[in-house]
Amino acid sequence: MTDSRRAARPIVETDDYRIVMAGDSAVVAEFEPRIDPAVNDRVLAVAAAIRSAALPGVRDVVTTYRSVGIYFDPLVTSLEGLIETMACAPDRPIEGSASAPAPLEVPVRYGGAGGPDLAAVAAFGGCTQADVIALHSGVVYRVYMLGFVPGFAYMGNVDDRIAAPRRSTPRVRVPTGSVGIAGGQTGIYPAETPGGWNLIGWTDLKPFDVERGDPFLFKPGDRVRFVPV
Amino acid sequence: MGIRVLKPGMLTTVQDLGRWGYQTEGVPVSGPMDARSHRLANRLVGNPPEAATLEVTLIGPQLLFEENAVIAIAGATFEVSLNGEEIPMNVAERVPAGSRLRFGSRVAGARSYIGVWGGIDVPAMLGSRATHLPSRMGGLQGRALMTNDLLPIGSHQAPARAITTGDIPPLPNGGARLRVLPGPQADRFTHRAFETLQAARYLITPQSDRMGYRLQGPPLQHTGGADLISDVTPAGALQVPGSGQPIVLMADRQTSGGYPMIATIITADLPIAGQLAPGDWIEFSICSRAEALGALQRLGWR
Numbered sequence: 001m002t003d004s005r006r007a008a009r010p011i012v013e014t015d016d017y018r019i020v021m022a023g024d025s026a027v028v029a030e031f032e033p034r035i036d037p038a039v040n041d042r043v044l045a046v047a048a049a050i051r052s053a054a055l056p057g058v059r060d061v062v063t064t065y066r067s068v069g070i071y072f073d074p075l076v077t078s079l080e081g082l083i084e085t086m087a088c089a090p091d092r093p094i095e096g097s098a099s100a101p102a103p104l105e106v107p108v109r110y111g112g113a114g115g116p117d118l119a120a121v122a123a124f125g126g127c128t129q130a131d132v133i134a135l136h137s138g139v140v141y142r143v144y145m146l147g148f149v150p151g152f153a154y155m156g157n158v159d160d161r162i163a164a165p166r167r168s169t170p171r172v173r174v175p176t177g178s179v180g181i182a183g184g185q186t187g188i189y190p191a192e193t194p195g196g197w198n199l200i201g202w203t204d205l206k207p208f209d210v211e212r213g214d215p216f217l218f219k220p221g222d223r224v225r226f227v228p229v
Numbered sequence: 230m231g232i233r234v235l236k237p238g239m240l241t242t243v244q245d246l247g248r249w250g251y252q253t254e255g256v257p258v259s260g261p262m263d264a265r266s267h268r269l270a271n272r273l274v275g276n277p278p279e280a281a282t283l284e285v286t287l288i289g290p291q292l293l294f295e296e297n298a299v300i301a302i303a304g305a306t307f308e309v310s311l312n313g314e315e316i317p318m319n320v321a322e323r324v325p326a327g328s329r330l331r332f333g334s335r336v337a338g339a340r341s342y343i344g345v346w347g348g349i350d351v352p353a354m355l356g357s358r359a360t361h362l363p364s365r366m367g368g369l370q371g372r373a374l375m376t377n378d379l380l381p382i383g384s385h386q387a388p389a390r391a392i393t394t395g396d397i398p399p400l401p402n403g404g405a406r407l408r409v410l411p412g413p414q415a416d417r418f419t420h421r422a423f424e425t426l427q428a429a430r431y432l433i434t435p436q437s438d439r440m441g442y443r444l445q446g447p448p449l450q451h452t453g454g455a456d457l458i459s460d461v462t463p464a465g466a467l468q469v470p471g472s473g474q475p476i477v478l479m480a481d482r483q484t485s486g487g488y489p490m491i492a493t494i495i496t497a498d499l500p501i502a503g504q505l506a507p508g509d510w511i512e513f514s515i516c517s518r519a520e521a522l523g524a525l526q527r528l529g530w531r
Contacts, residue, residue: 020413021412022490022493030460047253071249071463074522154459219254
């Protein structure tokens, strides 16, 4: 039994990343546990390399802040081929035709009924509500990852002065389109769900809409700016 | 035309092999809790494995067939009758229009799959008909079946073949011993945690559903904290929050999670996990990757 952890040793381990198995049908490349654009760039580069290699049996390539998970059919996919592709990926995604596109602009109505926590965030920052709006809309954010519910984009980094932590009691019902802050992260609720983020405004853009040609407004690596309306 | 729901049962949903390819956009995979029985139900009526079936949970439905159909029921054993006459599980049955299918007492297992020749033909969403209850996606309006729903049957691709299957998978009775591989975050747990994991018996609590089974038993100790920057969440992963009580991630799990995962149930044993219910027990044993792949190969899924 003392061999259990040895059996789970990483397949590859270097100074700044490692590759570990997640069961028999998934493998994960983990980079440094930081919320950092450079780390997230490496994640996206590995994901892009796996996708373009189009190895047989690969079912899904999933990126997070600092890791990429590959789901595959272990009776079809060559694990060695996967690991080699991961290990040989460049440090940054290769810039394609869409290099450095203008940030996606999200119109936001700050405060009021759609942003019931604007005052609380101002109190957290020891500033005015206008300052919160200026600080939140004055930054180009990066979409680090999506999760929680379909189309929910975790964006950062929110200015430290308004990086209010999650509410101690989450709301049972957060309306679709609510713009929230949770620590250094900001995001838009794509559906009505429970949620603990501080709601500072509301947008009519739909992060997830199955009727749209591309149902997902945001992709990992996108740049986003909030515009007060 | 189609299948009319007279009584929906406790939780009956449309499922196929799952909504793969969109986890990076936050879309959960979903799909059958017991993929093996889902595949068997399809095979028995001559469907491809990706055809949609009905997943029946603990208390089965009553259905009225408004057109001729061929069906097969696999997975958890129920007393099932067609127009008042008992019919066997794991066999293709011709169902004339106007027939009533009624699920009675459950004998063993937790989830049955009703395969229908041509498949359940609800609209596909992002390439899948699987119902994901928390995000109200797929299936019939993203929800479980309700009384008076009408389920369309798909067009028949090939003549249904009465296939007698060799192996009927064994069903757990009150609990199961499941094989796991350590990781992905094995290094976040003490040696003691691995000893506990393999020696203890865990109970599936009532706070369990298609997203995950919350277990109750001896706590599993972390080496550091229980918080992680969100990471990917494979099916069968044993996620351990600060309480030390593991949660087995199942079909409707979210695409990422922030708790370390000590071990992951092997793919070949996931269908057995899917046949468990609250009150059942689970024991875990660590196996090798070679054993996991051998077991998967023996399932003969292709």
